[in-house]
Structures are given as C-alpha cells and as structure tokens.
Amino acid sequence: xxxxxxxALKAGVGIGTVSRALNGTGYIAEDTxxxxxxxxxxxxxxxxxxxxxxxRNRSAxxxxxxxxxxxxFFTGLLKHVEQELFQYGYRxxxxxxxxxxxxxxxxxxxxQQDVMDGLIICVDPLAGVDIESIRKPLxxxxxxxxxxxxxxxxxxxxxxxxxxxxxxxxxCRRVLQFAPVGAEKxxxxxxxxxxxxxxxxxxxxxxxxxxxxxxxxYEYDGQYVKQFSDLIEKADxxxxxxxxxxxxLKEAVEHGRKVPEELKIVTYDAMPLTRLVNPTLxxxxxxxxxxxxxxxxxxxxxxxxxxxxxxxLTIDVSFQKGGTV
Amino acid sequence: xxxxxxxALKAGVGIGTVSRALNGTGYIAEDTxxxxxxxxxxxxxxxxxxxxxxxRNRSAxxxxxxxxxxxxFFTGLLKHVEQELFQYGYRxxxxxxxxxxxxxxxxxxxxQQDVMDGLIICVDPLAGVDIESIRKPLxxxxxxxxxxxxxxxxxxxxxxxxxxxxxxxxxCRRVLQFAPVGAEKxxxxxxxxxxxxxxxxxxxxxxxxxxxxxxxxYEYDGQYVKQFSDLIEKADxxxxxxxxxxxxLKEAVEHGRKVPEELKIVTYDAMPLTRLVNPTLxxxxxxxxxxxxxxxxxxxxxxxxxxxxxxxLTIDVSFQKGGTV
DNA sequence: ATGAAAGCGCTAACAT
DNA sequence: ATGTTAGCGCTTTCAT
Numbered sequence: 001x002x003x004x005x006x007x008a009l010k011a012g013v014g015i016g017t018v019s020r021a022l023n024g025t026g027y028i029a030e031d032t033x034x035x036x037x038x039x040x041x042x043x044x045x046x047x048x049x050x051x052x053x054x055x056r057n058r059s060a061x062x063x064x065x066x067x068x069x070x071x072x073f074f075t076g077l078l079k080h081v082e083q084e085l086f087q088y089g090y091r092x093x094x095x096x097x098x099x100x101x102x103x104x105x106x107x108x109x110x111x112q113q114d115v116m117d118g119l120i121i122c123v124d125p126l127a128g129v130d131i132e133s134i135r136k137p138l139x140x141x142x143x144x145x146x147x148x149x150x151x152x153x154x155x156x157x158x159x160x161x162x163x164x165x166x167x168x169x170x171x172c173r174r175v176l177q178f179a180p181v182g183a184e185k186x187x188x189x190x191x192x193x194x195x196x197x198x199x200x201x202x203x204x205x206x207x208x209x210x211x212x213x214x215x216x217x218y219e220y221d222g223q224y225v226k227q228f229s230d231l232i233e234k235a236d237x238x239x240x241x242x243x244x245x246x247x248x249l250k251e252a253v254e255h256g257r258k259v260p261e262e263l264k265i266v267t268y269d270a271m272p273l274t275r276l277v278n279p280t281l282x283x284x285x286x287x288x289x290x291x292x293x294x295x296x297x298x299x300x301x302x303x304x305x306x307x308x309x310x311x312x313l314t315i316d317v318s319f320q321k322g323g324t325v
Numbered sequence: 326x327x328x329x330x331x332x333a334l335k336a337g338v339g340i341g342t343v344s345r346a347l348n349g350t351g352y353i354a355e356d357t358x359x360x361x362x363x364x365x366x367x368x369x370x371x372x373x374x375x376x377x378x379x380x381r382n383r384s385a386x387x388x389x390x391x392x393x394x395x396x397x398f399f400t401g402l403l404k405h406v407e408q409e410l411f412q413y414g415y416r417x418x419x420x421x422x423x424x425x426x427x428x429x430x431x432x433x434x435x436x437q438q439d440v441m442d443g444l445i446i447c448v449d450p451l452a453g454v455d456i457e458s459i460r461k462p463l464x465x466x467x468x469x470x471x472x473x474x475x476x477x478x479x480x481x482x483x484x485x486x487x488x489x490x491x492x493x494x495x496x497c498r499r500v501l502q503f504a505p506v507g508a509e510k511x512x513x514x515x516x517x518x519x520x521x522x523x524x525x526x527x528x529x530x531x532x533x534x535x536x537x538x539x540x541x542x543y544e545y546d547g548q549y550v551k552q553f554s555d556l557i558e559k560a561d562x563x564x565x566x567x568x569x570x571x572x573x574l575k576e577a578v579e580h581g582r583k584v585p586e587e588l589k590i591v592t593y594d595a596m597p598l599t600r601l602v603n604p605t606l607x608x609x610x611x612x613x614x615x616x617x618x619x620x621x622x623x624x625x626x627x628x629x630x631x632x633x634x635x636x637x638l639t640i641d642v643s644f645q646k647g648g649t650v
Numbered sequence: 651a652t653g654a655a656a657g658c659g660c661t662a663a664c665a666t
Numbered sequence: 667a668t669g670t671t672a673g674c675g676c677t678t679t680c681a682t
Contacts, residue, residue, distance in 0.1 A: 003674095003675055003676085004675070004676065005675080005676095008653095013652075013653080014652065014653040014654065015653085015654090015675095015676080015677095016652070016653060016654075016655090016677080016678080016679095017651085017652055017653070019676065019677055019678080020651095020652085020677090020678095023677080025677090025678090026651085026652090026678090027651050027652080028651070028652085029651060029652085032651080032652080044458075046434070046437040046438050047438055047675085047676080048438060048439050048674095048675055048676075049435065049438040049439060049440045050375045050378055050379060050384060050438075050439055050440060050675095051379060051658090051674080051675045051676050051677095052675085052676065052677085053375055054375060054376060054379070054658055054659075054675085054676075054677095055657095055658060055675095055676065055677050055678085056677090057658090059375060061418070061440075068404075069400060069403055069404040069407065070400055070401060070404050070597075075394060075395055075400050076395060078394055078419075079393075079394040079395050079421055079423075082394065082419055082420075082421050083421065083423070086425070086428075091418055091420070091435070091440075092418065092419055092420075093386070093416055093417065093418045093419075094403075094407055094417055094418075094419055095407075095416070096404060096407050096408065098404075098408070100411070103411075109371075110374065110416070112371040113371050113372055113373060113374040113375075114373050114374060114375055115374045115375060115386075115416075218597035218598070218600070223600075243601070246601045247601070249603070250601070250602075250603045253603055254603070272395070272543035273543070273598055273601065275543070275548075276568070276571045276572070276575070276598065276601070276602060277575075277601060277602055277603070278574070278575045278578055278579070278602070278603065328658095328659055328660085329659070329660065330659080330660095333669095338668075338669080339668065339669040339670065340659095340660085340661095340669085340670090341661085341662080341663095341668070341669060341670070341671090342667085342668055342669070344660065344661060344662085345661095345662095345667095345668085348661080350661090350662085351662090351667085351668090352667045352668080353667070353668085354667060354668085357667080357668080372659090372660085373658095373659055373660075375659095376658080376659045376660050376661095376674090377659085377660065377661085379659085379660075379661095379674055379675075380659095380660065380661050380662085380673095380674060381661090382674090651682100652681100652682085653680105653681090653682080654679105654680085654681080654682095655678100655679090655680085655681095656677105656678085656679080656680095657676100657677090657678090657679100658675105658676085658677085658678105659674105660673100660674085661672105661673090661674090662671100662672090662673095663670105663671085663672085663673105664669105664670085664671080664672095665668100665669085665670075665671090666667100666668085666669080666670095
C-alpha cells in the first residue's frame with residue numbers, strides 16, 4: 001500500500017506538494033500536479049481514510065442502534081436511515097441489541113471514542129446510563145432518553161384516534177387490545193392510552209393482552225397469538241401491531257371466523273408485509289421514510305454545529321386501506 | 326476531549342508511562358498506575374479508537390453490501406452477520422445498493438482505504454471491476470465475483486431437487502416456475518435449472534415467468550403477481566421465492582382456487598414471513614444463520630492471515646413444512 | 651509555487 | 667520502572 005511519501009519520491013517533489021495536489025488546495029503548478037497525479041495512479045495510491053478523519057476530525061460514519069434488525073419496522077427504518085446518510089456522504093454502522101445485555105453501551109463508547117460522528121438510538125433507555133454526559137451528536141427515534149436529546153416520533157395520539165375510530169365506526173362492541181406494559185413516558189405508548197380512552201368513552205368493552213415491547217420480532221407469529229386464542233374468540237375487533245395482527249388474522253380464520261364480517265382487525269405500523277396476507281390488513285401507517293429523514297437531517301445539523309434543533313419532532317401517521325375493517 | 330498528554334501532565338509522568346498504564350503493557354509501579362488511572366477518570370479520558378487502529382493496523386469494522394436490506398433474506402443475513410461479527414469483536418457497516426448505480430464501488434474503495442478490515446459481498450458482480458486487484462479480505466455470499474474469493478452459498482442443487490420432488494410427488498402436471506434470466510454461473514441459479522430439468526425429465530409441463538434478480542423486494546407483493554394471473558390460473562403447481570409465492574397464494578385464493586387441493590405452492594428461502602400467511606408456505610429453507618456464520622468465520626480467517634481458506638463453501642438446505650403442498 | 655517541518659493522538663523502541 | 671523519542675499517514679503552517 002503506497003503512501004504520499006512514495007508518490008513524493010517517485011514524482012521528485014515534497015510530500016506537502018503531493019498533499020496539495022491530491023486535495024486541490026493551495027498553489028500548484030499545472031505540470032507538477034499532472035506529474036504527481038500520474039505517479040499516484042501508477043502506484044495505485046489509495047488515501048488512508050481513518051488518518052484523514054484524524055485531521056478533519058470526522059469519520060463520516062453514523063451509527064444506529066435498533067432492538068431487532070429483523071423486525072419489519074426497524075428494518076424499514078434502517079434502510080431509509082442508511083440511504084439518507086449516504087446522501088450526506090455518511091456511512092452507516094448498525095448495532096442490533098437482540099439478546100445481548102447492555103450491548104448498546106458498546107456503541108455509546110464507540111461514539112465517544114470518535115469511531116462515529118453521531119448515533120441514532122431506537123432502543124429503550126438503559127438504566128444507569130447518564131446519556132446527558134455524552135457530549136456527542138445523538139438523536140432518538142420513538143424512544144425517549146432525555147429531554148435534551150432530539151426525539152423523532154410518530155403522532156401516536158392521532159394514531160390511537162384513527163385506530164379507535166375505525167373499530168368504533170365499524171360497530172365493534174368488544175375489542176381486544178394488544179399493548180405492552182410499562183415505559184409510559186415513551187411517545188409510542190400514546191397510541192395505546194388514546195385508543196383505550198376512546199373505547200371506554202364510547203362504552204366499548206376492552207380486553208387486554210400484554211406484549212413486551214422488547215420482545216417483538218417474528219416470534220409473534222401464528223404460534224405466539226395462540227395463547228390469546230380465547231380472547232380473540234370473544235372479540236369482534238382487534239388492535240395490534242403488524243406481526244401480531246397477522247397472527248390474529250390467521251388464528252381467527254382458522255377458527256372459522258369471517259374477517260371482516262365477524263371480526264375487524266386494525267394493525268399498527270402497516271409495513272409492507274401487511275399487504276401479503278389475505279385479506280390485507282387495514283390500519284394506521286407510520287411514515288418510516290419521514291422518520292428516518294428527519295432523524296438524519298437532525299443529526300446532520302448537530303454534527304455541523306447547528307444549535308437550533310427541535311427536541312420534539314412529530315411525524316404524521318396515515319390511514320392504510322385494507323380488507324380487515 | 327482530553328488526551329493521554331493531559332493525563333501525563335496531571336499525573337506528573339511521561340506519556341509513554343500513561344500509555345503503558347492504560348494498556349497494561351510493560352512495567353508499571355502499582356501506585357503510578359493508580360495515579361494515572363485516577364487522573365484518567367477525573368479527566369473523563371476516552372481513547373481515540375481510530376488513532377489506535379492506525380497503529381494496530383485494524384479498524385475492527387467489517388462491511389457488508391446487500392441488494393436490499395428490506396428483502397427478508399438479506400435482512401436475515403444482515404442480522405446474523407452483525408451478530409457473528411460482534412462475537413469476534415468486530416462492528417458491522419452496511420451498504421444497501423437499492424436504486425443507486427454502482428454504489429458498491431464506494432464500499433470497495435473504503436475497504437482499500439482502510440476504513441474496514443474486510444468486506445462481505447452479497448450483490449451481483451459489477452461489470453468492469455477488477456476485484457482480484459483488491460488485496461484485502463473479501464468473501465461473497467450467494468454471488469460469485471471470482472474463483473479466488475471465498476464463496477458461501479446454499480446447496481441449490483439439493484434445493485432444486487427438493488422443490489421439484491415436492492411438486493412431482495404431489496402429482497402436479499403443469500407447474501409455473503418463477504426464475505430470473507441471466508447470471509447462469511451464480512450458484513443460486515442451480516435451483517432453477519435443477520428444478521426445470523427434473524420437471525422435464527418427469528414429463529411435467531413447465532410454464533415460465535421471469536423475475537429480475539436485482540429487483541426483488543416487497544414490490545413482489547399481491548400487485549406484482551397479477552400480471553401472471555393467467556399463468557397462475559393454468560398451473561396446478563408453483564415454484565417461487567417467498568414474496569412471490571405469498572403473492573401467488575393470495576392471487577389464487579382470491580380467484581377461488583383451493584390451496585393445496587387444486588394448486589400446490591413451493592416457496593424458496595422460507596423466511597419467517599412464510600409462517601404469517603394462511604396456509605403457511607411449504608418449501609425449501611435456506612440456513613441463513615449458517616451462511617452468515619461461515620461467511621464471518623471465513624473472513625476472520627483471512628483477516629488473521631490464515632491462508633488455508635476454502636473458496637467454495639456449501640451450506641445445506643432443508644425442507645420446511647407448510648400447508649401449500 | 652514548493653519543500654521542510656510541526657503535529658493530530660497514540661504506541662513501541664530505546665534510553666536511563 | 668519510567669521518561670524520551672521516533673513515527674503511523676496525512677494536513678497545514680511557515681519559510682523560501
């Protein structure tokens with residue numbers, strides 16, 4: 001691997017001149033530049049990026065920590081975040097914390113050790129971590145770590161209203177709600193509280209099924225929902241996240257229920273997989289692209305020293321037409 | 326951000342001593358070490374990893390290039406690759422080339438510029454790229470770039486046999502095969518050629534539907550397969566990748582076909598989403614975890630200078646029970 | 651316009 | 667056992 005020193009030697013110039021020629025900075029005679037560029041090509045010179053980062057004080061890498069790459073919502077988020085970062089000339093490092101205790105700490109450290117220029121956090125806050133003390137660019141998506149770290153999240157109040165409205169207008173009298181316990185202050189919980197409130201205000205009975213927010217991948221398939229089979233049987237409406245909703249649909253149909261005639265299902269997130277099942281799922285769609293864009297735009301602002309960033313950024317949700325309501 | 330120089334100053338010692346104390350190398354008096362460690366803590370010292378990499382000549386980062394993060398097969402691959410790399414103390418950088426022309430080149434360059442210690446390639450070979458000239462750790466999964474770069478791939482001959490056997494034994498007489506054109510030398514094409522050969526040898530009629538291997542995300546949903554609606558109608562058996570298979574199932578059921586009574590469907594890949602549809606898809610499962618493990622193990626060997634690596638590593642496939650055959 | 655030299659933060663070899 | 671120094675590959679003064 002040849003260095004600028006080799007080029008300098010070959011071209012018969014000083015290393016400073018080589019550096020200038022390669023970067024196009026400062027004064028350079030046209031023919032000296034040509035000579036140097038030729039030498040560089042002949043030696044198949046590749047600049048050493050980490051070293052450059054050392055000077056520029058940026059690695060051009062941003063990290064993202066997700067609970068589970070394979071969960072469709074985070075898969076989508078990751079995809080768009082990566083694409084957006086690329087637009088800005090940044091690369092993307094992933095950390096999937098599935099099954100590993102406190103694995104996000106590792107990434108927080110790397111952030112402090114200048115491996116990355118910033119970090120996008122999509123996982124639950126970790127007890128005993130003083131995130132405020134990390135004086136590096138950080139943003140959160142859907143999970144709140146601190147008042148002072150920008151949080152990008154969907155409008156889950158509207159989401160909860162939309163979902164509730166769908167089941168209510170469809171005439172449901174007894175709905176089954178899948179909701180995680182705890183983490184009340186996280187914005188994504190609003191969908192559940194709002195939904196529940198509206199149901200109760202409308203005199204509609206609400207059955208509850210607990211799901212754990214940190215255990216929510218494809219384990220939530222047909223097998224998983226079987227434990228709630230009794231509840232599904234009793235309900236005439238269901239509000240659940242994509243994978244659970246798909247599982248419920250399958251379970252219900254297998255038990256001979258007609259969907260949507262006897263049972264309405266409203267899904268939340270409405271990722272592409274909800275178009276695959278039959279009938280397709282009706283529900284509330286999160287704008288994953290927008291979430292990703294705003295998150296990346298925000299962290300770029302911070303990285304570039306722009307201090308006027310909003311700490312609460314709400315993204316609109318929308319209705320997704322399907323065949324289950 | 327304080328450096329070892331600051332620590333040296335504060336502790337009243339030389340920087341070399343600080344370095345040794347921090348790394349635990351060489352002789353250090355116990356109390357000097359304590360003094361230094363205290364100073365480090367007080368100054369909230371964080372080592373600068375990129376600089377360390379400069380010396381150790383490793384960044385502890387490995388990249389992976391995929392066609393589409395959101396395609397379930399690559400999502401699974403990415404997840405397991407990331408986890409495996411982590412075990413080895415390596416972090417994972419992703420590159421999704423969706424929609425961007427020659428974007429993988431960017432990553433190949435970063436590899437040469439020492440941003441990463443190695444690269445795992447899962448995308449089609451790019452015309453005009455002399456991959457051999459890149460003297461850095463490389464492995465390929467499912468896509469062959471060169472005889473000399475380790476290729477990890479499923480046993481698609483067995484896969485094709487399994488799939489063909491399923492439809493044949495089920496008594497199909499006219500099957501619809503979804504297969505991409507071109508890239509004949511890629512190992513994953515074997516499933517298609519093998520399948521076709523066995524069908525023809527058995528006197529079973531084969532209808533063909535083309536899919537483009539580089540355009541294969543969730544666009545392959547219910548909408549996509551509609552253009553093949555006539556062919557689906559005519560067939561009594563279908564062999565297709567997961568998303569296409571799911572789409573076909575939906576399309577067929579909507580047209581009143583009974584699955585599996587009138588139409589058998591065999592899927593390929595058999596990722597978790599195939600458990601979500603009703604009935605679940607019968608098919609051939611790739612061992613994504615194993616593919617990822619072997620790929621990571623292999624690149625680790627190369628990174629660590631182990632020259633005895635196999636350039637053709639075949640991973641077994643298996644039968645996945647479902648309700649469509 | 652260009653070469654020489656300092657230094658980014660750190661490690662490792664060499665003195666002492 | 668510890669301080670000093672050279673140097674990793676590069677950028678950026680500062681002379682010339």
